[in-house]
Amino acid sequence: MDSDVIVVGAGPAGSTAAREIAAAGAGVLLLDRARFPRDKPCGGGVTVRCAELLPFSIAPVVEDVVTRARLRIRDGREIERDGGRTLSYMTQRRRLDAFLVERAQERGVDFRDGQLVTDVARRPDGTFAVTTRDGTHRARVVIGADGANGVVGNRLGYDAIADGAVALEGNIRFPGGVPAEFRGRVTLNFGYLPGGYGWVFAKGDHLNVGVGGWRRVAGARLRPALRHLCRLYGLDAERIEGLRGHLLPIQQRGMTIAAQGSALVGDAAGLVDPLSGEGIYAALASGIAVAPAVRDYLAGAASTLAGYRAALERELLPETATSAALMAIFQASPAPFIWLMQHSDRFWEGACRLVRGETTYVALSHTLGRPMHALLGPTAAIGRRVNARRHPPG
Numbered sequence: 360m361d362s363d364v365i366v367v368g369a370g371p372a373g374s375t376a377a378r379e380i381a382a383a384g385a386g387v388l389l390l391d392r393a394r395f396p397r398d399k400p401c402g403g404g405v406t407v408r409c410a411e412l413l414p415f416s417i418a419p420v421v422e423d424v425v426t427r428a429r430l431r432i433r434d435g436r437e438i439e440r441d442g443g444r445t446l447s448y449m450t451q452r453r454r455l456d457a458f459l460v461e462r463a464q465e466r467g468v469d470f471r472d473g474q475l476v477t478d479v480a481r482r483p484d485g486t487f488a489v490t491t492r493d494g495t496h497r498a499r500v501v502i503g504a505d506g507a508n509g510v511v512g513n514r515l516g517y518d519a520i521a522d523g524a525v526a527l528e529g530n531i532r533f534p535g536g537v538p539a540e541f542r543g544r545v546t547l548n549f550g551y552l553p554g555g556y557g558w559v560f561a562k563g564d565h566l567n568v569g570v571g572g573w574r575r576v577a578g579a580r581l582r583p584a585l586r587h588l589c590r591l592y593g594l595d596a597e598r599i600e601g602l603r604g605h606l607l608p609i610q611q612r613g614m615t616i617a618a619q620g621s622a623l624v625g626d627a628a629g630l631v632d633p634l635s636g637e638g639i640y641a642a643l644a645s646g647i648a649v650a651p652a653v654r655d656y657l658a659g660a661a662s663t664l665a666g667y668r669a670a671l672e673r674e675l676l677p678e679t680a681t682s683a684a685l686m687a688i689f690q691a692s693p694a695p696f697i698w699l700m701q702h703s704d705r706f707w708e709g710a711c712r713l714v715r716g717e718t719t720y721v722a723l724s725h726t727l728g729r730p731m732h733a734l735l736g737p738t739a740a741i742g743r744r745v746n747a748r749r750h751p752p753g
């Protein structure tokens with residue numbers, strides 16, 4: 360056996376799973392097709408609740424600290440809200456992901472980049488053969504952290520993820536420093552794309568600009584929406600570098616994410632937050648959640664990795680389901696939703712507490728549910744119906 364565990368994909372989900380599994384004493388081989396450091400289409404926003412999942416600080420790769428939000432519906436009046444304390448950190452994925460891999464290597468993970476995995480097969484003895492261009496590796500456990508519809512899920516017969524959002528993003532350089540009006544805050548614009556938003560995020564020497572929305576309806580509208588976003592905030596769309604689009608996968612309720620000796624984490628499991636599009640939080644949370652199940656499986660205390668699914672069912676999956684229900688309301692009519700964020704202190708403080716990890720979607724939907732439904736009225740009913748169609752009970 361080459362190692363106890365092979366993790367395919369070294370994004371936040373894969374490096375975290377590898378680090379946690381190695382910390383529990385197993386031998387881990389972490390493979391990624393890209394040469395690191397590598398970039399990834401992403402806003403690079405790391406909420407406080409996300410950063411706090413890690414047992415170390417990400418300060419060395421933080422390029423801006425966000426305490427405020429500029430919120431606007433289409434071309435309407437902009438409202439700036441102050442969160443009082445830190446809401447999120449701005450990072451570049453090229454630096455964040457390399458930093459997380461280094462923390463995994465410190466725990467003894469054998470990381471090999473430039474290794475495209477082309478095949479994964481479960482052998483008759485229950486072990487796995489993972490094939491790269493350079494050869495075949497064997498392990499008792501394989502973890503798919505290779506993004507939406509990656510090779511691990513595909514070859515081992517996991518369901519494909521058909522649902523989700525699409526986003527388009529790129530960078531505008533400001534070598535002398537980004538304009539002050541964008542620093543220390545997120546700039547968000549709502550209403551142009553169904554089920555999504557546009558953003559301007561400040562990094563050390565550039566602004567990251569992007570737009571995202573529900574895949575089935577937003578796709579063809581991404582480019583004009585991004586140009587419009589730039590115009591609205593006085594930015595030159597012609598100066599955007601590295602324009603890239605990518606899927607934000609959202610799993611169907613009940614989708615299989617673990618089986619005998621294999622599991623999917625992060626985007627490979629479709630764990631992106633449907634309402635906010637935040638995916639790094641779930642990548643880390645699922646990477647952490649899978650480790651105890653792997654430990655028990657390797658020790659012979661469990662015959663499958665079902666304990667991983669059970670761990671997600673306790674916290675993350677109810678959150679995803681509640682976020683999906685809110686998303687359906689938001690998609691049906693974003694304006695009242697954003698109006699509440701702009702004008703209701705209770706609603707804004709709830710959102711701040713959510714991104715800081717001081718509350719959950721489930722708890723918020725209980726405390727804010729009644730005033731929200733009273734204000735949104737018929738919109739909320741539409742949302743419930745839309746969501747019931749997307750996620751039939753059971």
Ligand SMILES: Cc1cc2nc3c(=O)[nH]c(=O)nc-3n(C[C@H](O)[C@H](O)[C@H](O)COP(=O)(O)OP(=O)(O)OC[C@H]3O[C@@H](n4cnc5c(N)ncnc54)[C@H](O)[C@@H]3O)c2cc1C
Nearest residue numbers: 368370371372392401402403404476505526625626638639
């Ligand atoms: C435009 C956009 C903006 C976003 N902005 C944010 C944001 O601001 N904040 C946030 O929290 N989330 C954001 N997200 C979501 C976030 O980027 C993802 O949810 C997150 O990257 C998931 O991490 P992961 O480790 O599961 O997968 P990934 O980060 O996609 O990592 C997968 C890795 O697998 C490797 N891989 C794939 N196939 C193979 C193979 N066959 N062999 C070997 N290696 C392979 C890839 O090279 C890659 O390194 C955004 C997404 C998009 C598209």
